[in-house]
Amino acid sequence: DFLSKIIKIEAENKIKSFLNKNSMKNFKAWHDTERWGFLRERHKAHQKTGEESIANLALSLHDKIRLPEWSKELSSFSWPFKIYYLDYELVKDLYFNHEISEKILEEIVTDFQNFLNSLGEEYHPYFIKIGDISPKDMGWHKGLQTGFTDASILKLCLKHESERVANELTFWRKRTPPKDIPVIVRPFMKLQQRNEFRIFVEEGEIIGISQMYKENCFAYTEEEKETIKMRCKRLVKQAHPHVEVESYVIDAYLDPQGKEILIEINPYAPTTDPILFRDDTVMDGRLYVVE
Numbered sequence: 456d457f458l459s460k461i462i463k464i465e466a467e468n469k470i471k472s473f474l475n476k477n478s479m480k481n482f483k484a485w486h487d488t489e490r491w492g493f494l495r496e497r498h499k500a501h502q503k504t505g506e507e508s509i510a511n512l513a514l515s516l517h518d519k520i521r522l523p524e525w526s527k528e529l530s531s532f533s534w535p536f537k538i539y540y541l542d543y544e545l546v547k548d549l550y551f552n553h554e555i556s557e558k559i560l561e562e563i564v565t566d567f568q569n570f571l572n573s574l575g576e577e578y579h580p581y582f583i584k585i586g587d588i589s590p591k592d593m594g595w596h597k598g599l600q601t602g603f604t605d606a607s608i609l610k611l612c613l614k615h616e617s618e619r620v621a622n623e624l625t626f627w628r629k630r631t632p633p634k635d636i637p638v639i640v641r642p643f644m645k646l647q648q649r650n651e652f653r654i655f656v657e658e659g660e661i662i663g664i665s666q667m668y669k670e671n672c673f674a675y676t677e678e679e680k681e682t683i684k685m686r687c688k689r690l691v692k693q694a695h696p697h698v699e700v701e702s703y704v705i706d707a708y709l710d711p712q713g714k715e716i717l718i719e720i721n722p723y724a725p726t727t728d729p730i731l732f733r734d735d736t737v738m739d740g741r742l743y744v745v746e
Contacts, residue, residue, distance in 0.1 A: 483737070483738065484732065484734065484735045484736055484737055484738065485655070485663075485725070485729035485732045485736075485738060486725060486729070486734075490725075491509075491724070491725055494509055494512050494513060494724065494725075495509065497512050498512055509725075511626075512724075513722055513724030513725065513726040513727075516700070516722040516723065516724055517587065517721070517722045519699040519700055520698060520699065520700060520703055520720040520721075520722070521587060521637070522536065522538075522584075522637075522639055522719060522720075523538050523637045523639075524699075525697075526697055528697040529694060529697040529698065529717070532690065532693065532694050532715070532716070532717040533716060533717045533718065534641055534642065534644070534716060534718075535577070535641070535642065536639055536640065536641045537570075537574060537578065537639075537640045537641075538637050538638065538639060538640070539567055539570045539637075539638040539640060540635040540636065540637055540638070541563065541585075541635060541636040541637075541638060542635055543627075543628075543633045543634060543635050543636065545559060545562070545563060546563075546613075546624070546627075546628060546636060547628060547633075549563070549613065550628070555613070555614060560610065560613060560614070563609070563613065564606045564607075564609060564610045564613075565606075567606040567609050567638070568605060568606035570640075571605065571606060571640070574640070577642045578640060578641075578642055579604065580598070580601060580602025580603055580604050580642075580643040581602055581603055581604075581640050581641060581642060581643055582602060582603070582640075582641045582642070582643045582644070583603060583608055583609065583612075583638065583639065583640055583641075584638070584639040584641075585609070585612055585620050585623060585624065585636065585637075585638050585639075586620075586623040586624070586626070586627055586636055586637065587623065587719075588617075588619050588620050588622075588623040589619070589620075590608065590611070590612050590616075590617035590619060590620050591619070592617055592618055592619045593611070593616060593617050596608070596611075601643070602643025603643070609638065612624075624636070646708060647711070648667065648668045648671060648673075649666070649671075649673035649675075650708055650709045650710070650711065651666070651667035651668065651706070651707070651708055651709075651718075652664055652665065652666055652667055652683065652687060652706075652707050652708075652709065653665045653666075653667055653704060653705070653706055653707075653721075653728075653730050654687050654690070654691060654704065654705040654706075654707055655704050655723075655729075655732070655738060656691055656695070656702060656703050656704065656705065656723070657701075657702045657723065658701045658702055659691075659695050659701055660740075661687065661688060661691055661740055662738040662739070662740055663729075663732055663738040663739075663740065663741065663742075663743065664683065664684060664687050664741070664742040664743070665729070665730035665731040665732060665742075665743045665744075666730070666731065666743070666744045666745065667706070667730065669730055669731055669745060670745075671745060672744075672745040672746065673744065673745070675744050680742055680744065683709065683742055684742050686709050686715050687707060687709075687715070687742075689715060690705070690707055690715035690717065691705065693715075694717055698720065700723070702723035703720050703721065703722065703723050704720070704721040704722070704723060704727045705717060705718075705719075705720055705721075706718040706719045706720075706721065730743075731743040731744070731745070
């Protein structure tokens with residue numbers, strides 16, 4: 456008995472050693488400080504010249520995975536979209552001396568309306584994102600439920616009616632070197648919340664899947680859970696060769712008709728919301744849903 460206990464302990468130690476060497480990185484919680492060591496090291500280097508915060512370094516990871524940068528192959532996994540660019544200099548002049556120029560605002564809105572008019576019927580109504588952010592905090596606007604029909608939503612966003620978009624515009628105006636701000640226009644679709652998921656990918660491997668809406672219990676069956684995991688793995692396997700970074704976070708929609716849709720790609724960084732992977736919840740590839 457004593458000898459068998461010794462053998463068992465040695466075997467357990469070997470297994471632990473193997474895990475520590477090969478895969479323990481996958482079992483860290485999302486907000487484990489060790490996970491973001493590479494960002495902190497970069498931050499230390501930038502601190503010497505006072506350049507960037509960790510938040511900005513995290514956002515800079517987004518540059519290669521922003522929707523306007525997607526290849527034709529990667530875009531094929533998503534819905535159609537069109538891009539309108541807000542001229543950086545024009546936006547800078549719009550907020551000159553911290554006051555909004557009504558003349559410039561109307562110029563931008565008129566040009567955007569002409570852009571919308573040039574799109575096909577599938578973009579009427581439409582959904583909008585400015586930079587990487589949608590104005591979903593404007594819960595009072597019926598367009599969030601039925602789609603937007605004209606350029607007025609951009610006007611409201613530029614007038615800071617959406618705090619989310621206002622913060623995004625501030626980020627883009629401070630970028631160096633400066634870049635025009637992309638406005639993403641997509642056909643409006645009424646999605647089923649139970650079919651939206653966030654997939655965490657580390658070096659090409661899924662380390663966690665979470666339902667997107669943490670306040671709702673959708674009562675998934677065990678069979679549905681297995682199907683969700685299988686479909687998420689299929690999407691990552693197909694899309695990963697076309698993503699320019701090894702680690703990232705996907706927002707996906709599992710269409711009831713059987714198609715996996717890539718909605719957007721978020722940076723693999725602490726600024727990305729872990730949804731249900733809170734506190735010390737380990738990320739070992741499992742699916743998390745509200746039970």
